[in-house]
Amino acid sequence: MKTRSFLTACLAVVFAIGATAALMSCKPAAGPGDAGAHKLKVITTLFPLYDMARYAGGDKAEVSLLLPPGVEPHSYEPKPTDIIKIGDADVFIYTGKFMEPWAADIVMRVTNKNLLVVDASQGTKMIAAVFHDADEPAGSLDPHIWLDFDNARIMVKGIVNALKAKDSANKDYYEQRASDYISRLAALDSSFKTTLAACKSNEIIYGGHYAFGYLARRYGLRYTAAQGISPDAEPTARDMANLVKQIRKERIKYVFYEELTSPKIAETLAGETGAKLLLLNAAHNLTKDELDKGVSYFDVLMRDLNNLKVGLECQ
Numbered sequence: 001m002k003t004r005s006f007l008t009a010c011l012a013v014v015f016a017i018g019a020t021a022a023l024m025s026c027k028p029a030a031g032p033g034d035a036g037a038h039k040l041k042v043i044t045t046l047f048p049l050y051d052m053a054r055y056a057g058g059d060k061a062e063v064s065l066l067l068p069p070g071v072e073p074h075s076y077e078p079k080p081t082d083i084i085k086i087g088d089a090d091v092f093i094y095t096g097k098f099m100e101p102w103a104a105d106i107v108m109r110v111t112n113k114n115l116l117v118v119d120a121s122q123g124t125k126m127i128a129a130v131f132h133d134a135d136e137p138a139g140s141l142d143p144h145i146w147l148d149f150d151n152a153r154i155m156v157k158g159i160v161n162a163l164k165a166k167d168s169a170n171k172d173y174y175e176q177r178a179s180d181y182i183s184r185l186a187a188l189d190s191s192f193k194t195t196l197a198a199c200k201s202n203e204i205i206y207g208g209h210y211a212f213g214y215l216a217r218r219y220g221l222r223y224t225a226a227q228g229i230s231p232d233a234e235p236t237a238r239d240m241a242n243l244v245k246q247i248r249k250e251r252i253k254y255v256f257y258e259e260l261t262s263p264k265i266a267e268t269l270a271g272e273t274g275a276k277l278l279l280l281n282a283a284h285n286l287t288k289d290e291l292d293k294g295v296s297y298f299d300v301l302m303r304d305l306n307n308l309k310v311g312l313e314c315q
């Protein structure tokens, strides 16, 4: 932070010219001496990163979300204004190259030498993308790392390390906030473990893309999605027929649908089988209304758990 050096320089000017006018100019309305005037500027791509960074940063950081509200992130194409925004930031945080293949290109085009770039997937345990789209290269990893709470903890640590590196004066503050967030992740994990251990069904049928591989694996659930690891490709008629067959055979009562895209796949499956619909939100991004209300990552995941509880008939 530049507060001290500015004040020193300013006072030196005051002493040198000894004028009251100069002293006045040392304290502009929102001068660097005011608390919060030089908040750390942090830009995040997806909602989970935004939630982690804004919590860890508290009132010392100004955290923003690059994706516009309600926009589906897999097919996002960054705009020239995004480059300008990032060029003006202290820290830029993205999920990883499998989630935002466009991030590397943005970073290359930004000329801001002050910028600290954080790949939040560093140190996380990634799983193979078991359900491929035809246009995805072999060896792709599942990018939805924030839906494993151990990975989420590692992501928070990567983020807080960046905040501390850029603003060491407030490192204890950031550390404490991150540690609170990590405790809440542990509590969330316990809730999932307890609730999902006592269900009649362990099978999630998802009328969306393959976003919950990490979560299903963590809690021993079976998971079938109508689409691959991104929502771009439509399921074929044969895929749909197989899902309908599976729902009937296993007597599945609920089909889950995803956020931010049309629920028509899930609606078709429900229409064919008489299953009911429930939302399972992978939290890539939120709607404008949710963002305005300050909905958190924990709010989204707890709502998912409640819907899983209904859909899988847990006690």
Ligand SMILES: [Zn+2]
Binding pocket: 074, 144, 209, 210, 211, 229, 230, 231, 282, 284
């Ligand atoms: Zn996704």
